[in-house]
Amino acid sequence: MFPGLGRPRRLLLRALALVLLCVPLAGCDSGSATGPGSRPVSVTEREVRQAVAAWSAAPPGALAAIPLEDWSYEVSSVRTEGVRAFARAELRYRLTGYDAAPAGSAREVELARETGTWGVVADRPAPGAPPQLWDQGPVTVERGAHCLVLGGEGQGTGALSAIAAEADRAVPAASAAWPGPWAGKVVVLVPGSLDAMAALLGRPAGEYRGLGAVTTGRTGAGPAPADRVVVNPEGYGQLSAEGRQVILTHETTHVATRAATTAKTPLWLSEGFADWAAYRGSGRTPAQAAPALARAVREGDLPGALPADGAFAFGGDAEALTRAYEGSWLACRLIAGRWGEAALVSLYERAGRESLPAALTETLGTDPPGLTRAWQQELTREFR
Incomplete structure (x- = not known):
């Protein structure tokens, strides 16, 4: 999930922006100096x-x-x-x-x-204030071709090497989905436990239980922020090999799209795009990758609109949250399939700078109601 409060997922979540303050260092040569x-x-x-x-x-x-x-x-x-x-x-x-x-x-x-x-x-x-990883104990360093993995106390080189290999696959996958400029590298923190992860992020541990990873950093234009993908060792360890790869590719895509993402960007687009990048080329069908939404549609509960930002908030219905992520992925998959991958990327770039109706008109030649109808028709076709 992309950074910011109130945007969770059972396995994908982003976390908290690290705000950097700078106060000049005072110096003087007398007891009456000013600071x-x-x-x-x-x-x-x-x-x-x-x-x-x-x-x-x-x-x-x-x-x-x-x-x-x-x-x-x-x-x-x-x-x-x-x-x-x-x-x-x-x-x-x-x-x-x-x-x-x-x-x-x-x-x-x-x-x-x-x-x-x-x-x-x-x-x-x-x-x-939250601690740094090294405040929690010795740090182990593992380098990959496209990543730097820092392990907290208790993390062995074997587990860190496996995560580095997964991150090395995630970076090219994110670059293939997002042709815009970005560093093409990712930093992954692997704390020693769920509690240690929560401490790093300054939030209660319960908010991350069962999650695979989160991303920290600032959004918007300007100098590239110091992004970190933070792995929950407990949730991550429960995933299949495919699930771990999806998680890291999703989070790495958030790092890649960071500068193009602003408060204007709808969450269905930012989260859907990250999932689209993660599943792209996997061969996973909508029924396989979106089982909760498939079940709802088959039971006659066709969504009336694309997921609103509030659908991604903390503390909501877990099943509804899952459907919001699945629906967002399918919306981006629809756009890439019908209008082309370049159009999806262009929509993402424009949606961070201007209103969604304007971005849709300029990139897809449609409007929010038109996209919603096309998405509903696609859900019906896939799941009924």
Whole structure:
């Protein structure tokens, strides 16, 4: 599923945008110097900021296996408690060769004053902020031809190698479906457990139980975001080989289409396109890949409209949610089959910039009611 809150699937889900904040590092040469917002900065605060800046000049040695660059902590506030100080900071970094824009997280750096000098004694997520994978324990790195897989504590090289092989197949499949520009590479995080996954995403574990994977990142134009596909090791492990490949291709397609996706893009189009890319060339029939919708149509419950965005919200009827995903896939499959794959891609690109009626008129020569009727006729033909 594509990023954003309230857009789940039993096996496909995206998660949460990582918002990167940048506050200038303050420095001064007197006790009366000013800091962020031209406020006065005490000598102690200045010394704490300087200590954090010196300490954060490079990633810790324990992270040497992870290809990191542009590592920095930018302090936004400092509080002191006697010989202890706590700096609120934003960690910013890139994964070398994968991130065109920085990833980041809010951190709390703890310092102690010994013999008149401040030194860092701890670095942890800021209160209320999600951790990084390495906060949960040692990280194992597995590289593929088109992917970087980072495994959390307890993940062995065998499982990570298998996921890297699946991601290496997912990237060309996403590129074949989406001819637009994108990095052609994907970063996959494999935490040690469902609870560890939920902690990384800052959400309750129950929201991801039974899911295969989610995608994080920002949507819209601008510098390519630092996307991550986050695997739920419990849900992913329950899937068949085909199911795992569908999951990773779906999520990788979301990474590929990221820059073309905006708040204007209907969820039926973004989710349907990702499933279309995942099933493309698989030979799976609608009856095989959309059993819940097939059952509903045969029982006389033909959908009256394409799935609305609300149909993908958290906490709804699981069967209805499944039908929404299946119907979205079949809508995109219909467009690709009747109007052509290039028309489907063009529709996706235009739907992120303009209204859906305008995008449909310009790319397919139809309107929302016309597309809905064609889709309903296709469902009837396939399932009755």
